[in-house]
Amino acid sequence: MLLSIGRSLGWRLAQAGLVAILVGVLSFAMMRALPGDMIFRIAAARFGYDNVTAENAELVRSQIGDPAGISAFLGWIAGLFRGDLGTSLVTGETVLAEIAHQFGATAELAGVAILLSLLIGPPLGLWAGLHPGGWFDRATVLLASVFKATPQFLLGLVLIVVVAIGMGLLPAAGHGEARHLILPGLTLALGLAANTTRITREAVVQARDSDWWRFARWKGLSERQVVLRHGLRHVAVPVLTLIAAQFVALMEGVVVVETIFGWPGIGHALVHAVFHRDVPMVQGTALIMGLAFVLINALADIAARVLDPREAAQ
């Protein structure tokens, strides 16, 4: 078991390293592609258009440096691996401090979204899978594919127009209170739940079709007892793996949803950074998102091995 976990962590470590290198390469290319008047624009963004002086511009230029050539690239990558993400070109704060500041808000939103999706998806999928071909199953499958086909921003738009503006029930934007979390959380959760429902349903249908399910019934257990004692554990493994794999879609959703609902997280910050061409911030955000994905999947690997001893034995 430990050996198997070790091997999977080794793979995840290699993945994390490659993610960092990919982000580094892209960020270096971004730096090289910054247009000539960038220095002026960055200085303007930081000090205000009226206060841009030659001195200020020179200060900014020295901070950015003049990265060129292979040694600059290697230095850049080495900095990345030392954890030196640089300072924001816009605020002058270190990137780490900026991200740490926004990360909490995003974690809160993502957590609520995952929780909501778990409250919606697995129960629906379980019920649909236990009654395959019935009206509930067909309705669920249809609804899931509609939500899967709907872009998150459109879902957010509908929720804002209908619930926030039309019915006036919940605020469309803002941060700080629980009611501010509901609409953006739901927007993210519905997309995730569409997938969780489908996977849960497939896992249940597959389990019900298996020899061990039939035999459990033949032993004399009722359908309900088989679900609770045997079924749930089998369904948990694919659902868990799916949630971890969905993290990347969640992050993509976060970028869009935070911007629409004005939620002050890293997605919102990323859009701002792109707008202002703040390369170190873009790099930092990309790196955090990529590494968080790897970390969460590493945890899912371990959990899957605990739940399914066959995985661990391989």
Add this chain to the structure above:
Amino acid sequence: MTLLNADLTVKGSQAAMVERIALRVAAGQSVTLIGETGSGKSLFAQAILGTLPPGLHAQGTLHIEGAPVALDDPKALASLWGHAISVLPQEPWRALDPLMRARQQVAEVHRLVAGKTNAAAAASEDLAALGLGQAAERYPFELSGGMAQRLAIAAARAGGGRIVVADEPTKGLDFARRDEVALRLRRVTDDGGALLTITHDLELAEALGGEILVLRKGQLIERGPAEQVLKTPTDPYTAELIAAEPRHWQKSPSARRGTPVLSAQGVTVERGGRQLFESLDLVLHAGEVVGLCGPSGVGKSSLGDTLLGITAPATGRVTRSDGQARMRFQKLWQDPPASFAPHPALGKGLEDLMALHGIPRDRLPPLLERLRLEKGLLARKPDAVSGGELQRLSIARALLLDPVFLFADEPTSRLDPLTQKEVIQLLTGLARDQGIALLLVSHDPDLIASATDRQIALSPMLSSK
């Protein structure tokens, strides 16, 4: 006391799938249904269990421990599972929950079905009685096939049902384990249970004794005490079934041994980093039929792949006779449908093969005739042709290439006994006539003994890790 009393017919949308069969099994008695695939023997069991496939339904009467049960009420039938009827699963290693420890799979039945308070202790007792005491905390994937078999029996019977239904209990089992299954099933009747067994395995039927019913295409052909039916059958079909058992085959004379075709010197084979066997020497001659046996996982298929050059040996050398094209060393697979492309018609594959190697097209018809295959088969896809026909077709496919060596990897283990006999006799006959060296793998020692000229036995390496 009669525990099981069934008098029923299984009907499809139009015709009857199983004609009326009436049987009674009293405590301590055993009844065995015998027949080939499609004989309806499994449908009869499914009717009693209430698990008939959609579109089929049972008519008649059923009494369990004297009480009538409605055959058209699946819920009522399902409520008997465990409590009154114990169902032994086919292929028990697939029937056990792979994520649950051994003891728990039995204990939950004691607690939830039999309603015992000391379920864990009862389960431990069951396991100990079956020699599984050490394995109580293991998961199914950590059990050997025989242990899984015993565990499944313990779990199936823990509910206390006195009627035991066993559907093909020896399916997919190694030969050595079949005797153990017979022993366990006899224990059922010894303990005062009623046993209903469905099988195509006549040796098992003989070992179980009691009453035997022979079915063919949904009709009862013959019934009587086991001894009488198996020794002095009155129906020609029963006699044919008995004659199809490998131990009753007529041994065909060996052909004259020709020149060496293939030889292996000091061959060691590994798979997945594990050594399967080492320093094997063998020489195969034209026209000889050699049997290859040994328990599953010992490396029989790997040896074949090494001889064919599909995989390289870890050490040692395989020498194929000079001047023979690689195409003349061919193979037959265990699962006939899997060895054909699923989408194109069967004839297309053969045409492509003849075009590829410039084989004259008039070679095919006599070959098909020799293998008793109709030309119409070529227009069909693999899933529309029976297993026996497909296996004969793959023999024809190999013969088109004038093979000097044929590796037949359990070519009949998925076929019914009558078909098995036909395919093996055609195959060995052709090999001897045409001077092909045939290496025939089987886990059935009777088959190897009566069909081959000499045998190679592989035994598991105990020392290797």
Add this chain to the structure above:
Amino acid sequence: MMPRCLGLAILAAVLLFAFGLPLVNETDPTAQSLLNALQPPSAETPFGFDHLGRSMSARLAAALRLSLTIAFVTLVTTAAIGVALGALASWRGGWVDRALVLFADSIVALPALLIVLIAGLILPNQPLAFWAGLSATLWVEIFRLTRAAIRAQIAAPAVEAARLLGFGPIYIFRTHLWPELAPVLRATFALTFAAVVMGIAALGFVSVGVRAPTPELGLMMVELLPYWREAPWALLQPVIATMATLLALTLIAGGPKV
């Protein structure tokens, strides 16, 4: 079969509108005429005009042309990369396979839209960034499916038989691998196409995608959102066009198995 035909019919209608409209009506999608601002649909102009008096029909068709063209080119690129690498990985196995899988695993850790944003800062124009960013990420799914499908087939007796019988890799690919791969890929291709359309609209909607005044579906929605009370018909047009396209692709992919 029915849902797929319906999907193909909707997609054909969308394509006809997007590429057929300029042939019969050459209105410039960026030409403003404030006199016409928010003029509702009428007999002559069935789609009406937006808040700057631009022709909604011309803008909608131009936006669809942009999205569909980028999606098509991206799909061709990802399909070529994904199938080629998937075939290579499964055929060669060993370290080639492991390296490609690790590379693919690392790519999926990064959100596709993030890569598009980064590409937008590196490349000179936005359509090019969408193509590059989405091609760089979306090939992974096709790669994984191709690899899995081919691996399962290569290990099967049928392919071993074909090799022993002397058939070459091209014959084996055509007869054994492609028939298994094609249905899997058809669904994935449709979903990849949908992902591109969705991605372009999403970034347009949060104002970091295609820049105004170029017509783009997401951008049109966010421009028309402030006028949703006066002109809901205007806001609904890009929404319906987007949903119709995505629905069609989901149906083609084989969406709900009802």
